[in-house]
Amino acid sequence: MKVERLAPVVTSLLPSNHPYLNGAWTPLHEEVNATELEVISGAIPTDLDGVYLRNTENQVQQPLGRFHPFDGDGMIHQIDFKNGQASYRNRFVRTRGFQAEQEAAGSLWGGLADPVQLAKRPGWGAHGSLKDSSSTDVVVHAGKALSTFYQCGEGYRLDPLTLEQEGLESWVPIDGISAHPKVDEATGELMFFNYSKHAPYMHYGVVGPDNRLKTYIPIPLPGPRLPHDMAFTTNYSILNDLPVFWDAKLLERNIHAVRLHEGIPSRFAIVPRHGGEIRWFEAAPTYVLHWLNAYEEGDEIILDGYFQEDPTPQPHKEAPPGFEHMMAYLDEHSFKPKLHRWRFNLKTGETTEGHLDDRILEFGMINARYAGRKYRYAYSTVAEVGWFLFRGFVKHDLETGESSQFILPEGVYASEAPFCPRIGAVDEDDGYLVSFLTDENAGTSECILLDAKDIAAGPVCRIRLPHKLCSGTHAVWAPRDMLAGA
Template sequence: MKVERLPPVRTSLGPTNHPYMTGPWTPQHEEVNAWDLEVLEGAIPADLDGVYLRNTENPVHDPIGRYHPFDGDGMIHQIEFKGGAATYRNRFVRTRCFEAEQEVNEGLWGGLMDGPGVSKRPGFGAHGALKDSASTDIVVHNGEAIATFYQCGEAYRLDPLTLENLGVASWAPLEGVSAHPKVDEATGELMFFNYSKAWPYMHYGVVGPDGKRKVYQGVPLPGPRLPHDMAFSSKYAILNDLPVFWDQELMARDIHAVRLHKGIPSRFALVPREGGEPRWFEAEPTYVLHWLNAYEDGDEVVLDGYFQEKPIPRPLEGAPDGHGHLMAYLDEHSFLPKLHRWRFNLKTGETTEKHLDDRVLEFGMFNQKYAGKPYRYAYSTTAKPGWFLFNGFVKHDLETGESWSIALPEGRYASEAPFAPKVGAVDEDDGYLVSFIIDENKGASECLIVDAKRFEVVCRIALPHKLSSGTHTVWAGREMLTK
């Protein structure tokens, strides 16, 4: 393996025993370019052509308050496949906040768990006073990678091949862009939403395939809410108003405490994709971090996602150093997300819903060629009990109800694994899952490639350094990488 190391960034980070700044979540500050990567098992598929990108919460400075892993600085890790070979590189996302902290070599903003008065400068996000780290999500649109912040930030562009930072997206509104904008590969459109503490509390927007914003409208809510994701079908963008949001009385004192508001249903807004009046549907109360896909089925719109059975979990017993509350909210086995299907009847206005699987699953992926359309296969992750760490994958055949699993050995943890279609694919599951692995047993990382049809590992590729764990990823085929 050949490695080119870039000049180091400034860091003030000192020793810590924080559970999400150690082990698989140990910050990694080295930026590199690497090629002639060592293949540890199997062979790199010659029909895999494109890039896999993963965003990472990777703190550079000592926190000035109580650290939450979602506060970390954004770092994009990329592996490119072409002609049976692979190259790797990684770069920090140079947000305005990252650059400001580099200037003074210290943290300037408090985080998600801090009260008022911690941040030293005005900040971003629906919460307010947060650092826009662009460290949550990553998508590719109009030949550019877009890194976004979970509580709404400026949306930062990078070249998906070189990871050169390109600055703020010109289409991003002043109210910001939430994590999880959605790209429809069939139309070239990007759909996004944002939310805030100011009326109308949520907006919906569309960016055309030319990179220019063409729709931006309010979606009025009863008050401030905390939506995290959206979905789309061929005709509708699907937004949500869920009964898990800030305590209104405490928010008046600038304290952001999340509560489950009993007696309030879940609500779903079906907004015409080209803009227009939303149509609302009610459903059982829950919280949903992530959706899978949505599509029209006769008079119904079908939506798949991960229904939380205990969206406000009890503090995790035995958590280190009093981190029980933090760790419960990050532990899927505490809030219990289950693969779930909602059906919204456009004629009657009624909603029907049910679990599709009773296992704890989340962070689902599918073949993006079927986004907004009827689809058959979904790929979810499993999680280590007590931790925000992925330890396996599950493939579902949504037509037959069959499923297949891959479990990683203890001490090996995966990243979200998008579906990468084979060149010349015919069937919906003709392709691969791609994931970065953190091996705590060896203090190393690698790239894992799974044949999605046979659902077995076909290749493992060594990476030049151990990664820090993170959240979201994207696969972009070669056709997505140019404007």
């Protein structure tokens, strides 16, 4: 393996016993370019052509307060597959907040678990006092990578091949963009929403394949809300108003405390893609971090996602002192997300819903060519008990109801695993799942490829990476023909 190491960033981070600043969540501060990667087992497929991008959270400066893993600075990791070869590189996202803290050689903003008074400067997003770390998601649209922040940030563009920084996304409105903009590969359009603490509290927009804003409309809500994700079909976008949001009385005192509001149903807005009459549907109260897919079938819109059975769990009794609340909200086994299906009947206005699986699952992926369209296969992650870490994957055949799984050895943790179609693929599941692993037993990281038709068989290829990655949230696969300059 040939490794080129870049100039180090300025860091003031001190050793800590914080559970999310150690182990698989130990921040990585090194940026490299690596070629001639070592193949540990198997062979890199020759029918795979594109890039896997993963966003991670890596705290660079000493926290001003309690620190939450979502506060960490965004870092994009990329592995590029072509002609049976692979190369790797990683870069911090040079947000305005990151650059300011580099100049100050220390933190300027508190985090999600801190009072707003800790911030030394005005912040970003719906919260208003947080640093936009652009560390949540990464998508590829109009040939470029776009990184995002979980509470409505500015959006940062990067070259998906070189990870060269291209700065702020030009079309982003003043209220920012949410963590999860959605790309329709069939049309090249990107759909997004944002939310804020001022009326109308939510907006929705569409950006064309030319990277120009085409649609931007209000979605009026009763007050400030905390939606995290959205979905789309061929003709509609689906937004949500869920009953887990900031306590209004505490918010008057600038305290951002989230709670479940009893007696309020979940609401779903069905919006024509480019604007028009908004249809609202009600459903059982819950919170949903991530949707899987949606599509139209006759008079119905089908929406699949991860229904939380206990969206505001009790604090962890076995967590280290001071971390009981945070650990519970990061543990899927506490808030219990289940793969769930909603059906919205556009003719009758009725909603029907129910679980598709009773296992605790989240962070699902599909073949992106089927996004917004009827699909058959889904790939969800399995979480480590007590932690925000992934232990493996479950493949669902939504047509037959069958499933299979791949579970990693103890102490080895995965990242979100997008589906990568083979060159010339015909079947929906003809391709690979790609994931970065962090092996706490060996102190190393690697990239694995699973045959999507048989994930239970284990990796068809394992590739050593030049350093141990910090854990994080989301990832994307982009085939070569979606990349500018490829």
